[in-house]
Amino acid sequence: MTAASIAKDLRAAIRSGTYKPGDRLPSEAALMSNYGVARMTARHGLSMLKDEGLTVTRHGSGVFVRSFEPIVRDSTGGKAGESTVTAEIDETGAGLVVRTLAVTAEAEPSEKIRTTLGLAEGDKVTVRERLHLRERKPVLFATSYLPAAIAAGTPIADQEVGPGGTHARLTEAGHAPVRFREDVVGRMPTIEEIEELRIEPGTPVLAVTRTAFTKDGSPVEVSHVVLDAGEFMLRYDID
Template identity: 40%
Template sequence: MNDASGPKKHTAESFAAELRRRIKEGAKGYEAGAKLPTLRDFASSEEGVARGVAEKAIDRLRAEGLIESRRGSGSYVRASRIPRTSPGRLASKQWGRGLSIQAHDSVDPPQAVDVTVGDVVPPSQVAEALGVRPGDVVLSRYRRYVRGRRPVQLATAYLPTDLTRGTRIEHTDTGPGGTFARLAEQGLEPTRFVERVVSRAATPEEISGVDGREGLALRREGSLVFEITRYAYAGDRCVEVSLMVLDAESYELIYTFPADGGVS
């Protein structure tokens, strides 16, 4: 029996439940973005939770996506997930008004950094979709997205060079409405999109970066990501293929569509 005058003796399960409750209720010190006490703090506090118990509890909540660890800094309550709402984000009334796709999803959307534009030989499946010959170059637009200081998405868009030469699509800043607005100015407004979404473990390159590019800095190998391949069509022609890798713990994917199978 526990001593009623002393601290409750927690198990990993009971302490995880207590921390989970505090986070979900937004208790003081457990609001989104708050830094959690250290294992030593938990052990020396009134709760007197053993370091091993606290460590297992925090590991459990980290696996649930409620807590994130930052190298050399500690553990933090994870901010709310980023909504990614389709198909509204791709509607012409969004980018046609000069607004970004990301701005549709949130009032505080992730920001594109490390934008790199140049000619590359694309992956074979991209070349096939764009209708270019194997070995031919296309325009590549690479972006890394961050929310606050946290990387949340890597994205590379590929477009045929005959649609990009001499346009702002070749610039790091494509202007109001982005790439789709620039395509529309050429009479190639996207009229249909296809997205393929799979969940998988992140690769080491996606976690740590490659070729001088930073990665998603995920907590460990085996962390899950959403891999999204988006095809943009103007009529029957595929005018862009975008390959995206999203931190699965940072996003929620929301799809809205009518029951009759049409486009909402």
């Protein structure tokens, strides 16, 4: 029970404010002598806190208490005509930079995307991949799928969508998105996501599947958005 009890003590100390965000915790060597345990045991105790997202370790430097200052992503507050995601970042998201990674005018959709968009077999989709950065750190990865029949040949299939973003182009093309559905799950990141978003150990991601519908109820866009849960809070205003 020693590794667990070391974790328990440190956890209590963090919660009570003995160690504040940014503070350094006792080193492994210190814990070994304080508790009279082997190094692996001290390590295990510390690794529990890391897995809980309470601490971050810096190789060669120490174990530090973590802080959480989320960007608020207001999914309902975006002014019409702005780009899907940037409009949703409120003022605390200042300094957020969007980088378009790749745009594919015509791609074969997965079975799931195809049925969600209500496409026939053989129909193609336009795929847009974007990365959002906060102070140089990537924090959000988004992939959008639109029917190629709608998007191909428009600026949506270009690297630069133009002012107002994808939604403005869809509106111009007579497919104005007016209703949205967001499905949110929380889970641990995949290895790819850990690398892509440089996610700290012990940090989950929020995976949002956002579907945009036109007035007549037909889906015009499906977006998979993966957010570093250590960086974001999702806000929904509901009537």
